[in-house]
Amino acid sequence: MIKGKTTRGSVTTEIMTYFGLIAAMLVVLFPFYVAIITSVKDVLEVRGPFTWWPHTFTTTAYKLMFDANELDINYLRALINTLTIAVPIVLFGCLSSSMSAYIFAKQEFLGKNMMFALMMTSMMVPSVVTLIPSYLIFTALGWVDTFLPLVVPGMFGSISVLFALRQFMCGIPNALTDAAKIDGLGYFGTYVTIILPLSYPPIIAQAIMMFMGVYNDYMGPLLYLLSPERETLQLSIVRLQDALRYYPEKTQVSMAFAVVMMVPLLFLYIVAQKFLAKGVMAGAVKG
Numbered sequence: 001m002i003k004g005k006t007t008r009g010s011v012t013t014e015i016m017t018y019f020g021l022i023a024a025m026l027v028v029l030f031p032f033y034v035a036i037i038t039s040v041k042d043v044l045e046v047r048g049p050f051t052w053w054p055h056t057f058t059t060t061a062y063k064l065m066f067d068a069n070e071l072d073i074n075y076l077r078a079l080i081n082t083l084t085i086a087v088p089i090v091l092f093g094c095l096s097s098s099m100s101a102y103i104f105a106k107q108e109f110l111g112k113n114m115m116f117a118l119m120m121t122s123m124m125v126p127s128v129v130t131l132i133p134s135y136l137i138f139t140a141l142g143w144v145d146t147f148l149p150l151v152v153p154g155m156f157g158s159i160s161v162l163f164a165l166r167q168f169m170c171g172i173p174n175a176l177t178d179a180a181k182i183d184g185l186g187y188f189g190t191y192v193t194i195i196l197p198l199s200y201p202p203i204i205a206q207a208i209m210m211f212m213g214v215y216n217d218y219m220g221p222l223l224y225l226l227s228p229e230r231e232t233l234q235l236s237i238v239r240l241q242d243a244l245r246y247y248p249e250k251t252q253v254s255m256a257f258a259v260v261m262m263v264p265l266l267f268l269y270i271v272a273q274k275f276l277a278k279g280v281m282a283g284a285v286k287g
Contacts, residue, residue, distance in 0.1 A: 035255045041054045041056070041252060043252070046252060061256040062256045073236050073239060078233045079233060081147075083264075084147060089214050092155035093155055099191060106190075106195070123160065144226070145227055146224075149220070150221065158210065176198075180193065204272055212265065222234075233261055236257075237258070
């Protein structure tokens with residue numbers, strides 16, 4: 001009897017769990033669904049009552065969005081500009097953060113704990129506090145209206161990424177690093193051959209979040225990128241609203257732009273899953 005009750009309770013719990021997960025998935029995916037179907041509806045259908053499926057499919061919004069001469073909005077150029085900023089930040093930022101995390105996790109030096117505490121304290125300082133001083137510095141350097149104010153600071157890593165990687169690396173057994181020292185490896189050799197392969201999963205996870213942060217950044221490009229030739233996707237979609245002010249397809253084009261902006265992130269997620277699996281396999285310790 002007890003076993004039967006436990007089984008029925010387990011089945012009920014499992015059903016409720018799946019129901020909750022499906023409901024949460026539908027809530028999350030619903031805005032994406034609305035954006036996709038709205039982008040392929042005609043003007044009259046968009047202005048009328050909401051329909052779950054387009055009565056008439058049209059690609060006018062996508063053609064208009066990619067017509068740079070019509071709207072003076074160049075999506076491909078904005079995408080390239082965004083990637084030009086994001087890729088160096090992710091690559092060099094994760095590399096520098098992981099190396100710093102390794103030093104704080106596995107090496108001993110004078111004032112290590114105090115330095116780490118000060119770095120963690122800096123996370124509580126709002127970014128707007130350093131906004132004006134940073135702008136004045138970059139203006140004096142002549143970096144305004146270039147990608148440098150956005151790329152160079154990010155290449156030195158992130159405190160939050162450093163903290164996450166350091167916490168993971170603290171869990172790596174010291175026996176592995178000690179064995180590397182016995183084999184004659186130095187600090188950098190130990191990092192490359194032991195620490196880095198084991199840290200692939202968290203590094204890739206942090207890289208994805210870092211890329212999404214840069215990809216969706218609006219304040220930085222708004223402050224430093226003044227020329228339309230250097231605008232990112234976030235600046236383009238804001239300027240798109242002004243360009244579409246008198247167009248009847250305003251809603252459809254805005255939704256089409258949002259849909260197209262999702263494509264690089266979806267592609268990154270699909271590709272990163274493969275690398276994440278490789279990272280887990282590389283981090284496995286053979287017995």
